[in-house]
Amino acid sequence: MSDDFDFEKINGYKRIKIDGKEYKRVSLVGLKTTQQKVKITFDPQNGSKPIVYKIKIGSVFDKLPPEIEADSVFPFDGWYTEPYGGGEQFDLVNSRVWEDINFYPHWEGNYFNIDSNGKITGLNCDRNLLPSNLTIPQGVTAIGDKVFAECEMTSVTIPDSVVTSIGNRAFYNCTGLGDIYYAGNETQWEYIQKGVDWDQYDSGRWSHQINYQLHYNSSGPEAASAEIAEENASSSAAFEEKCAPIVWVKKQRLCA
Numbered sequence: 001m002s003d004d005f006d007f008e009k010i011n012g013y014k015r016i017k018i019d020g021k022e023y024k025r026v027s028l029v030g031l032k033t034t035q036q037k038v039k040i041t042f043d044p045q046n047g048s049k050p051i052v053y054k055i056k057i058g059s060v061f062d063k064l065p066p067e068i069e070a071d072s073v074f075p076f077d078g079w080y081t082e083p084y085g086g087g088e089q090f091d092l093v094n095s096r097v098w099e100d101i102n103f104y105p106h107w108e109g110n111y112f113n114i115d116s117n118g119k120i121t122g123l124n125c126d127r128n129l130l131p132s133n134l135t136i137p138q139g140v141t142a143i144g145d146k147v148f149a150e151c152e153m154t155s156v157t158i159p160d161s162v163v164t165s166i167g168n169r170a171f172y173n174c175t176g177l178g179d180i181y182y183a184g185n186e187t188q189w190e191y192i193q194k195g196v197d198w199d200q201y202d203s204g205r206w207s208h209q210i211n212y213q214l215h216y217n218s219s220g221p222e223a224a225s226a227e228i229a230e231e232n233a234s235s236s237a238a239f240e241e242k243c244a245p246i247v248w249v250k251k252q253r254l255c256a
């Protein structure tokens with residue numbers, strides 16, 4: 001952005017124009033601007049409180065963006081001006097700021113198109129490029145119609161942020177789907193509105209439910225495997241303790 005700017009009177013209101021773009025937060029008093037402030041907000045969208053910086057309008061933002069905890073699914077890609085896909089990446093260091101700006105985290109390898117309400121509306125890649133153990137990231141609130149239809153995943157992990165709906169035929173014909181891991185409890189799962197044939201497959205004549213196992217309070221297949229291994233170890237230890245081997249001692253007669 002250029003450091004040169006001009007004041008103009010547009011439609012009877014005083015505004016400032018910079019590189020042809022109009023900003024509304026600036027007013028003229030004689031030939032001077034009022035000392036207003038603008039906000040630069042970094043919203044992690046993970047339940048944490050947004051980090052807000054306030055600086056004088058037109059002044060230089062001289063801070064680095066805050067660090068964010070690594071996502072459990074995708075590596076961090078940077079701060080952007082749109083919450084889900086698109087937008088401009090953070091580049092304000094040593095730049096003048098003339099209006100409020102919000103930044104949101106983006107993650108590399110995100111396979112999904114997610115709208116501003118947190119709903120998955122489609123895929124960013126071919127269906128055959130999805131991992132067999134698919135994990136939907138925390139923050140997604142709903143899954144749209146036919147989003148994962150015909151996909152070949154063997155398991156899907158759904159966060160407890162999915163609270164509104166799973167769309168019509170969302171997982172239709174995912175015949176290899178053997179496990180659904182849901183981070184919430186059974187009551188939360190039942191509260192989610194399920195669309196028509198969301199978990200069905202076409203047998204040629206009729207639709208049938210996919211033969212999957214639903215796991216509650218689970219963060220995914222690795223956690224489930226660890227829990228099973230721990231249960232097996234506990235069971236084995238209890239069995240060994242209960243069925244300890246009997247040791248027979250042969251008595252010997254001592255002769256004088």
